[in-house]
Amino acid sequence: GCSSGQGGQGQAGPSSAPAGTAPAAGGGNFAVITHAASGDAFWDVVKNGAEAAAQRYGVTVSYQGDGDPARQSQLIDQAVSQKADGIVVSMANPDALKESIGKAVTAGIPVITINSGADRSREFGAITHVGQSEDVAGRGAGEQLKAAGVGKLLCVIHEAGNVGLDQRCNGATEGLGGTVERLQVDVGNLADATSKIAARLQSDTSIDGVLALNPAVAIAARDAVADTGSKAGVGTFDLSGDVVAAIQDGEILFAVDQQQYLQGWLPITFLTLYKDNLNTVGGGLPVNTGPGFVTKDNAAQVAELAESGTR
Amino acid sequence: MTVAADERLAGTGLVRRLLIRPELGAVVGAVVVFAFFASRSETFRSVAGVANWLDPASTLGIMAVAIALLMIGGEFDLSAGVLTGTTGLITVILATRYGFAIPVAMLAALAAALLVGFLNGLIVVRTGLPSFIVTLGTFLMLQGINLGVTKALTGTVQVGGLRRAEGYEQARAALAGTVSLGGADFRVAILWWLGVTALATWVLMRTRAGNWIFAVGGDERAARAVGVPAGRTKIALFMTTAGAAWLVGSILALRFTSVQANAGLGQEFVYIIAAVIGGCLLTGGYGSAVGASIGAVIFGMADKGIVFAGWDADWFTFFLGAMLLLATLANRLVRRYAEEVRH
Amino acid sequence: MTVAADERLAGTGLVRRLLIRPELGAVVGAVVVFAFFASRSETFRSVAGVANWLDPASTLGIMAVAIALLMIGGEFDLSAGVLTGTTGLITVILATRYGFAIPVAMLAALAAALLVGFLNGLIVVRTGLPSFIVTLGTFLMLQGINLGVTKALTGTVQVGGLRRAEGYEQARAALAGTVSLGGADFRVAILWWLGVTALATWVLMRTRAGNWIFAVGGDERAARAVGVPAGRTKIALFMTTAGAAWLVGSILALRFTSVQANAGLGQEFVYIIAAVIGGCLLTGGYGSAVGASIGAVIFGMADKGIVFAGWDADWFTFFLGAMLLLATLANRLVRRYAEEVRH
Amino acid sequence: MTGTDEAAHGAVDKAPAGTEEAGKASPGAGGTGSAVPLLETRGCGKTFGGVIALRDVSTRVHAGEVTCVLGDNGAGKSTLIKILSGVHPPDSGAYLVDGAPAAFAGPRDALDRGIATVYQDLAMIPLMSVWRNFFLGSEPTRGRGPLRRLDAARARRTVREELRSMGIDIRDVDQPVGTLSGGERQSVAIARAVHFGARVLILDEPTSALGVKQAGVVLRYIARARDRGLGVVFITHNPHHAYPVGDRFLLLNRGASMGEYGRADVTRQELTSLMAGGAELEQLTHELGRDEPPVTP
Amino acid sequence: MTGTDEAAHGAVDKAPAGTEEAGKASPGAGGTGSAVPLLETRGCGKTFGGVIALRDVSTRVHAGEVTCVLGDNGAGKSTLIKILSGVHPPDSGAYLVDGAPAAFAGPRDALDRGIATVYQDLAMIPLMSVWRNFFLGSEPTRGRGPLRRLDAARARRTVREELRSMGIDIRDVDQPVGTLSGGERQSVAIARAVHFGARVLILDEPTSALGVKQAGVVLRYIARARDRGLGVVFITHNPHHAYPVGDRFLLLNRGASMGEYGRADVTRQELTSLMAGGAELEQLTHELGRDEPPVTP
Numbered sequence A: 001g002c003s004s005g006q007g008g009q010g011q012a013g014p015s016s017a018p019a020g021t022a023p024a025a026g027g028g029n030f031a032v033i034t035h036a037a038s039g040d041a042f043w044d045v046v047k048n049g050a051e052a053a054a055q056r057y058g059v060t061v062s063y064q065g066d067g068d069p070a071r072q073s074q075l076i077d078q079a080v081s082q083k084a085d086g087i088v089v090s091m092a093n094p095d096a097l098k099e100s101i102g103k104a105v106t107a108g109i110p111v112i113t114i115n116s117g118a119d120r121s122r123e124f125g126a127i128t129h130v131g132q133s134e135d136v137a138g139r140g141a142g143e144q145l146k147a148a149g150v151g152k153l154l155c156v157i158h159e160a161g162n163v164g165l166d167q168r169c170n171g172a173t174e175g176l177g178g179t180v181e182r183l184q185v186d187v188g189n190l191a192d193a194t195s196k197i198a199a200r201l202q203s204d205t206s207i208d209g210v211l212a213l214n215p216a217v218a219i220a221a222r223d224a225v226a227d228t229g230s231k232a233g234v235g236t237f238d239l240s241g242d243v244v245a246a247i248q249d250g251e252i253l254f255a256v257d258q259q260q261y262l263q264g265w266l267p268i269t270f271l272t273l274y275k276d277n278l279n280t281v282g283g284g285l286p287v288n289t290g291p292g293f294v295t296k297d298n299a300a301q302v303a304e305l306a307e308s309g310t311r
Numbered sequence B, C: 001m002t003v004a005a006d007e008r009l010a011g012t013g014l015v016r017r018l019l020i021r022p023e024l025g026a027v028v029g030a031v032v033v034f035a036f037f038a039s040r041s042e043t044f045r046s047v048a049g050v051a052n053w054l055d056p057a058s059t060l061g062i063m064a065v066a067i068a069l070l071m072i073g074g075e076f077d078l079s080a081g082v083l084t085g086t087t088g089l090i091t092v093i094l095a096t097r098y099g100f101a102i103p104v105a106m107l108a109a110l111a112a113a114l115l116v117g118f119l120n121g122l123i124v125v126r127t128g129l130p131s132f133i134v135t136l137g138t139f140l141m142l143q144g145i146n147l148g149v150t151k152a153l154t155g156t157v158q159v160g161g162l163r164r165a166e167g168y169e170q171a172r173a174a175l176a177g178t179v180s181l182g183g184a185d186f187r188v189a190i191l192w193w194l195g196v197t198a199l200a201t202w203v204l205m206r207t208r209a210g211n212w213i214f215a216v217g218g219d220e221r222a223a224r225a226v227g228v229p230a231g232r233t234k235i236a237l238f239m240t241t242a243g244a245a246w247l248v249g250s251i252l253a254l255r256f257t258s259v260q261a262n263a264g265l266g267q268e269f270v271y272i273i274a275a276v277i278g279g280c281l282l283t284g285g286y287g288s289a290v291g292a293s294i295g296a297v298i299f300g301m302a303d304k305g306i307v308f309a310g311w312d313a314d315w316f317t318f319f320l321g322a323m324l325l326l327a328t329l330a331n332r333l334v335r336r337y338a339e340e341v342r343h
Numbered sequence D, E: 001m002t003g004t005d006e007a008a009h010g011a012v013d014k015a016p017a018g019t020e021e022a023g024k025a026s027p028g029a030g031g032t033g034s035a036v037p038l039l040e041t042r043g044c045g046k047t048f049g050g051v052i053a054l055r056d057v058s059t060r061v062h063a064g065e066v067t068c069v070l071g072d073n074g075a076g077k078s079t080l081i082k083i084l085s086g087v088h089p090p091d092s093g094a095y096l097v098d099g100a101p102a103a104f105a106g107p108r109d110a111l112d113r114g115i116a117t118v119y120q121d122l123a124m125i126p127l128m129s130v131w132r133n134f135f136l137g138s139e140p141t142r143g144r145g146p147l148r149r150l151d152a153a154r155a156r157r158t159v160r161e162e163l164r165s166m167g168i169d170i171r172d173v174d175q176p177v178g179t180l181s182g183g184e185r186q187s188v189a190i191a192r193a194v195h196f197g198a199r200v201l202i203l204d205e206p207t208s209a210l211g212v213k214q215a216g217v218v219l220r221y222i223a224r225a226r227d228r229g230l231g232v233v234f235i236t237h238n239p240h241h242a243y244p245v246g247d248r249f250l251l252l253n254r255g256a257s258m259g260e261y262g263r264a265d266v267t268r269q270e271l272t273s274l275m276a277g278g279a280e281l282e283q284l285t286h287e288l289g290r291d292e293p294p295v296t297p
């Protein structure tokens, strides 16, 4: 729900010296700033994780996201001028965020990077990194598809020029070792996405695998495969109730699960600990959250969790 | 024409009379695009291929026709795309979380859509603000509502499970089923699209309401002066668009059985593009429903044709842009030829 | 006015004369939005907060002013947003992959931008197609080029490393640096924005070119008839917009030292929104550069104010939409009051 | 209607025409015998922003009578018309219809009360065809319920006949109005107003763009409408057009009334000279040194 | 210019005026003594889609001479004007300027050759102020190089003076043209064309929306322009306006020429009756039973 105005709480003072006293419960005020527009299925789970953690620890979290690095960096600047007690940033485009993150670090605000950007995290002065880059997840998906016997893969990009999606496809290319073709669709228009995937399958019958990067597109891909009578296997990133059901029915092979809930939960935990107790987990080494895979074997267990938005 | 020919009329062949219709230019554009892709890809011109590119053209076409009416009436609606998502979300949430039968859920969604259309129209008519801005406001607000309410009610950004709701099979058959024809499955939505186009054409050309639509778009002040109820006409147009959004939203929700909170986002311009390719003037007062439908076909063909032709995905939008420009140019050339200097 | 007062002139106070200016309504809108957020968030009204929301307003403002000129001249440019990305990409790729010095790379990008603007203008003027469609075509094509070329040359969808290029520090200081003022860092881009606004206002109000811009937007046929070079004026306007896109693209590239292939996408409508909030008519012939700048400020304040106020991101667009509607309504009410029945 | 008719009317309408015009109001100014005028303005004024377009104008329109409004450019004639036809409410003064204060929200309301207007800046939609424009707002339909549709054939026929009877031969009633000549457009607008003949017909400079022949036709129309018992308000610059049909003459100057004259009180010459610059054209001919050449062939 | 002047001109211009009009072309039709006409059309025609708007029309415009074009509504007058002013190229026939075939790409080219036009559907931008409209396309500037800017003060002053000298007092030259009355707008357009007085001045029904006074002013302007040696093309429906200033009278009917008459060949009465419906107004007055009442007070 709506968090209370942070303008007032910002006065809690610079948190650079998190009082060497006993861990004070609560009172933290953290900003989570990601590179995805709100409403994105993957990042929504991250948000849920962060908010659940906030509730647990009695801190406030404000979640913001924008795919445009310029606007993302402005959001970081805003958090700095609001004197947040900690900032969580996903770094799809580290170069662009360097300056703003530097500003936050200079202002003594602890920063934790999540998802992508593990290799630059320490350089920028973040206290730790949670999650791993999209390439790793993509590579995992590629390997899974290879194991399923896919030789020619169609990687469906639902947002042209999105860095994260591009990295997933690149990773899949590496993991698969075969041919990967790309297709661009619009996630806002699933009917169109379906028929585009179908068109590709119709005109190139040698394609025997489809990798969707979003659960809604996965459903479209499944329909397209069914419509055209193609025998292509479908893999996807991220979960939804429909995707889990489809996995159970054997219509979708697997879903890559980065357990991104943790990418929301853990940083808030770490920041709370840092604020209250100056802890840094693992001495700043990256904490991996995945990748996990949801397949027919374990789909039943996660079905409900996916429905409620924590997986 | 029973009157004797005027000596000041040069031979006005049927051909020229036809060419003057706003949509005939679009037909030529469509033929050009079809011929181009048919020569590049065999699948494109196969029955299955046609069924394929007619599928997205159908939902786009329904919206494009409604938007065309609105544009002829001199207004825009940027909220129509998101509204397809809103109606779908309402239907799915009511049917799956509150146990409504699908027809009831759909009626509730229709009522909500009409309310949005009514408010759009009312604000535009009352405040005199450009509809571009007003519906941009509703667009943004609906986008927020779609996401906020869905999250609040379900904890996720998409809701599904419509398949298990009461009355699903019948509703799906009526709106989202398929019809086998010539060995390929055509979507029922194509029939709805044809129906909407025919109805809109009838209203535009053959009823008083159609006359009023042209008039309020052509010159609102003048139309008011001769007693056309301009305000009511515009509000009705906004509600028509909202109704079309409901139809499309329902078709998609029934077909995919789940709806994302950001469904329909970004489609609003595609509708306008289709209407403009089909010969609608952005300034209002001119255009046709059939034209908008053909615009939707052109857009659908170009969009899918590139995929059929197997061109590089990175360059997709480049080809799409070039296609659109060429189609509109072809359209324009034909119109120029037909109208000559008429400005 | 040296002429004796006409008995048919009711007292026309300075106030009323001021209120008739297109931008004064926007000023009231801006004051309303500012007061609203200033009362909700202390940071918003602090110097650091102001520096914060002036930052996005500056780049948006530069574009909004250029787009306002174009809209006064009766045309749209949907390719302007993507063009900021294109110019940034050209600069970065030339400077980092081909070892050009930054000023040279920027000049090359400027040349490319002006070419795009020129082509946009030429096609619009020559074919008579609506600029909405033509620039939509260029928009899509540029989008494809940005992605296709970037991928082809670098293998990824973003290029970075500008920091290491020759001449980086000077270029950055001039375009993307900061100026300390009252304890907060203000972006140099704000100065550029003020400069562009002042220049555009001067051109519009005080030069022949400005007269022509109003004329071609107000009634192109009439303008041509009295000998205004309408074609050249429009082409120049498209090139001005392209030039502004280059300026903004360079500012952003230098500031972030990297550019994504989808940079600027979707911004084109934000520019138009800012211009319309600032009092530009969508139909052309009316508007002001200062108004567009204030529109950019309103948009920037609403956009950042919602974050400062700490409202839920899910509802962000809802609040943004409501804000825009209210600001334009406030704007409208003031104008109504000032103009009364003038239609 | 003949001269004797007219005298009879004049006798009925003895009540003073307004307030300050009372003295000038002529006993000869006609009326149909109904004491209550169809339309009446009392001291009406209208300001646009800082511009006073009309100030304290009073007049009356009776059934079966033609009220001519004369005045220079910018005198406020069109503004007066717009008040009468419900486009603008007056800023000051009262506007009565059938003796009761009128509160029109727009021209539609006025139309519903039987007040039809042909505007100077023609209320026509350029992109629409002639017949659609002609019937705009009062389209003939056939069928019923959801099948109610335009009777296009009847509409086309009617338009062609109406226009022909007015001496205009439009080539093609499907032609967009925007492609008609200035005068043709004006003629269509008038033919429309006459066809839908209401109780009051307001015409703003209907004859200015018309050739002599068409102008004559319009004047005849006006006379016919008057004879049918309509009240007509006729605005013109041309005293030669006003005189043959007018019953009262309201003169405006710079937004204010210069008085209202009954037909009996004024001759054509007087009217012409009242209009300022009266016989100026004759004068001009001499001045320009262009006397009639001797009649030759 | 006096009658004797005119006779002298007539004597010079003895060449047949066109082809089929040769017989009718009058020896009295004036010219300034230059044998080559400023403008000449030879058998010009123009078709719009299926509409033949103009067919085989020939005429000439000489310096120091006023050519009046008369004709009914839709006769093709505005179309002829648009050919002369470079808006449309003729579909058939030839159009010569200074004896050489003209190839105008647009009105700008015509303007550059000194052909200025006031269109019937006024070339004015409603949203722009009066002074900006007035100087549109020929703005006065001061300063040089990048500092070259509008001389707004001078422009305002000039406009105010020009308009006042024409007898129009606009309240405020900063007012948008869209808020002017129909006649005021027309006056500004004419004042503009006259101010930028070119070699040829083309006026399409300039007097139709004007009051008697303003019409007189415009006619005087026309005469003055002619006396300055300009060629003037003057379109009007009103023979009373045409006769005092015209040297030649081109009559159009349904797109075709009905002949061109010199001033000496025709009297005002003949012209009026040629215009079809000539003394019809007089006739109408009688017909409507509205003879002049006995002159009373």
Ligand SMILES: Nc1ncnc2c1ncn2[C@@H]1O[C@H](COP(=O)(O)OP(=O)(O)OP(=O)(O)O)[C@@H](O)[C@H]1O
Residues within 6 Å of the ligand: B341, B342, B343, D179, D180, D181, D182, D183, D184, D209, E048, E049, E051, E052, E053, E071, E072, E073, E074, E075, E076, E077, E078, E079, E080, E120
């Ligand atoms: N662009 C066009 N398209 C089609 N028809 C046209 C066009 N322009 C003019 N016409 C037709 O050509 C004919 C001549 O028109 P024009 O405007 O020249 O007449 P006019 O003599 O100026 O009449 P008026 O005195 O009424 O202004 C008209 O009947 C008109 O319908």
Ligand SMILES: Nc1ncnc2c1ncn2[C@@H]1O[C@H](COP(=O)(O)OP(=O)(O)OP(=O)(O)O)[C@@H](O)[C@H]1O
Residues within 6 Å of the ligand: C341, C342, C343, D048, D049, D051, D052, D053, D071, D072, D073, D074, D075, D076, D077, D078, D079, D080, D120, E179, E180, E181, E182, E183, E184, E209
């Ligand atoms: N909407 C408006 N805003 C400002 N001024 C206006 C407006 N409408 C009319 N005026 C002014 O009011 C005055 C009267 O205008 P109106 O149109 O009534 O004159 P008119 O008598 O019809 O003149 P004409 O014979 O030239 O048509 C004009 O000077 C005009 O400038």
Ligand SMILES: [Mg+2]
Residues within 6 Å of the ligand: D077, D078, D079, D120, D204, E181, E182, E183
């Ligand atoms: Mg008027």
Ligand SMILES: [Mg+2]
Residues within 6 Å of the ligand: D181, D182, D183, E077, E078, E079, E120, E204
């Ligand atoms: Mg004409």
